[in-house]
Amino acid sequence: MNLSPELWSEGLEYAAYRAQVSRNQETFDEVYDSPAFTAGDLAFLRQLPQLKILCLGEDWCADVYQTLPTWARVVDELSGWSFRVFPRDQHLE
Numbered sequence: 001m002n003l004s005p006e007l008w009s010e011g012l013e014y015a016a017y018r019a020q021v022s023r024n025q026e027t028f029d030e031v032y033d034s035p036a037f038t039a040g041d042l043a044f045l046r047q048l049p050q051l052k053i054l055c056l057g058e059d060w061c062a063d064v065y066q067t068l069p070t071w072a073r074v075v076d077e078l079s080g081w082s083f084r085v086f087p088r089d090q091h092l093e
Helices: 005-010 014-020 025-033 039-046 062-077
Strands: 052-057 082-087
Touching (some): 014 082, 052 062
Parallel strands (some): 052 082
């Protein structure tokens, strides 16, 4: 998928997204602090080209608060990767 730089820049970095989360805050933090990946998973991902990860989500969605913090943590561990969150209800396109 090609995404314009302008649209990409509208996305929130994880810290900014997390700051506006009003539900399931403890779960977001628990998942980020104890992510479900191994050193082997990171080694595999390091073999891939640097990626931009786009996430659509809302803090009320179980799939979001159970997985989005893990992807944020993965990006923190991988040099050159980037991550943006687009609140789904604000980005229906």
